[in-house]
Amino acid sequence: MSYxxxxxxxxxxxxxxxxxxxxxxxxxxxxxxxxxxxxxxxxGIAAVAIVGYYxxxxxxLKVPETFFLLIFTTFMIGTFLILFSCLIxxxxxxxxxxxxxxxxxxxxxxxxxxxxxxxxLIEVNHYKRSYGNMYESYFAASVIGLxxxxxxxxxxxxxxxxxxxx
Numbered sequence: 781m782s783y784x785x786x787x788x789x790x791x792x793x794x795x796x797x798x799x800x801x802x803x804x805x806x807x808x809x810x811x812x813x814x815x816x817x818x819x820x821x822x823x824g825i826a827a828v829a830i831v832g833y834y835x836x837x838x839x840x841l842k843v844p845e846t847f848f849l850l851i852f853t854t855f856m857i858g859t860f861l862i863l864f865s866c867l868i869x870x871x872x873x874x875x876x877x878x879x880x881x882x883x884x885x886x887x888x889x890x891x892x893x894x895x896x897x898x899x900x901l902i903e904v905n906h907y908k909r910s911y912g913n914m915y916e917s918y919f920a921a922s923v924i925g926l927x928x929x930x931x932x933x934x935x936x937x938x939x940x941x942x943x944x945x946x
Contacts, residue, residue: 808867
């Protein structure tokens, strides 16, 4: 016995077109990690600009300032690259948050920014009179550095929670 069954087959054709347009993931700025990275970048630029402006003066002890500039320039560039990567790639923000890289990066940034900010703050307060007009500027930069350390700590907590899937 043979049964003849008719059935309908639907064929769907999918075409894709490639575009050279750059799609920005602006929604990343609506997340806490995106907001934190944006403020870390802005405050990093401010701290480096303040200390860098007075760096070439005649002052003879440059170790705290040099250490401050090295640490904050390094993490300012690193934060810019992470933020830029998350903005130009739709998948980077979700993939990067599931790796241990962000936890390690923000942990070291917190620790080193805290050390550099404290070293500059202690040095500036120890030699108030010899810093002259630079005192207020270096004091402000070191306070910005301590605020940045706190922001990196918060980012580190978010990164650890994202890595563990909490």
